[in-house]
Amino acid sequence: MKISRVLNNSCVIVLDDNEKELVLLGNGIGYAKRPKDMVDKTKVEKVFVLQEGQHVERFAELLERVPDGIVDLAEELIETAHESLGTELDESIHISLPDHIAGAVDNYKNDVVLHNTLLLEIKKFYEKEYRVGEAGLKLIEERLGIRMAEDEAGFIAMHFVNAQSNSENDQTRAVITLVDEMDRIISQYFGKKMAALDKNSLIYCRYMTHLKFFAQRVLTKTYFEENDVKPLNLTLRKYKEEYACSKKVCGFIEKKYNYEVNEDEVLYLTVHLAQIMNRKQQV
Template identity: 35%
Template sequence: MIIKKIFNNNAILAKESGKHEFVVMGCGIAFKKNIGDEVEETLIEKTFILKQKDASEKFKLLLEDIPTEHVSLCYDIIEYAKNILGVELNDYIYVTLTDHISYAIKIFDEKLNRPNGLIWEIKKFYPREFQIGLKSLELIESETGKKLPEDEAGNIALHLINAQVNDSGNKMQDITNQTKMIKDILNIVTYTYNVILDEKSLNYERFVTHLRFFFQRLNKEEKIEIEDDFLLNQVKVKYKNAYECMLKIETYLEKELSEEEQLYLTIHIQRVTQR
């Protein structure tokens, strides 16, 4: 394993014969070293192997501008998130989250506040990601001595959500918009039925989960397929109020939904409004 580029004393770009380049970090790993020298493997603490070329290139650029301590801290946060969520995260998380957290620490030092207008919705709709965000704030405080505001836990959660469901071409704004739309749809149901939804119920959780994947399908233009419209016709009659509420949601979305989506939305509305 040889050194291809030196970012600083603690971070280098390395390459093994016949393999991809990857970023390696370790205390003093580049001290008194030159390009082409062998890497002292006993000093390696963290290894970043980003398979997506664009993400890899952007990560290298990031290393030139961001303190190594911040990069190392975000590595630990991402590894923790992977273990808790049990999913693969898009390589871009190493770029986007590292850049975000480093900037959040910077503006904290400058006594600036950046409120998260979706903090309540993130807590309600993405509780696991938000809890990881809170744990991240603990790690940040432990490493830097800086106690960032709870709003940043919400921002970290959004990055994690984005890395789970989006490819590299999509933007964080997609998740922000989806979260707002879920809130709006729940409000439509609440005001139509004039009830307070039980946010701790299984039916509420199922409805929100359905909406999350519903928006993913809309973005990808995927559809749920059912064999015929018999069931939808039955539901229209049996759950008339829920069906009419679904039509209000369709109007809000400004999009004609397939019969399949109409069916499942109606059923979920019926369930979530029943005590």
């Protein structure tokens, strides 16, 4: 294969037999090379395709500012993701992932801490992608000697979520967004009491599961109906604060998502809020 462009000493672009551009990575593969030179196949370590011209230019720009070690690390992680996720990934991941990791490393060195507010939801809804994110943290520690917080595993995971283009992932992303919006409202309402909860407890897991199914009903325009509302009405009288919070959440949903929340749904959320806010009491 003949080289069509040398991006740096470790990266060249070649044209295959079908005139398709391939990106080749390898230590010294571009050293002292010029366009039309033959590529040294023994130095090829990674091969991928960037079909869109803009992606080639962005990748070239990326190589000018991101160390080769981070690009190599990102490519190894992408390969791991291909194997574990079993799906095609958008070619832009070859640009977005090393760019993100380089930024995360800079933040770490400058003591900039970014908290991932969606971490719990990512762990729950994107287990496979999160495991890839954890593999990324391990690679970063092994190659760069930097131990990052698990928040970063969540950020990396979302790059792989976004690189998968299918309707199921689109729906899941929408659910995660709504769950996060509801959880933020509830957390702000109860303040320190909510912050003190054990996020790994079974009761909290049940709470998050309820928010997930509630979000799914909102997005699919389906409705929850409780046949026996008497116990729920008794709960309302006992847990007025939780009911007020539930009304606030449901009011937000009605306004933003154009979804009319029925009273059964309001009361059902009240029950779950009462359970996590009053763990020692029987609800």
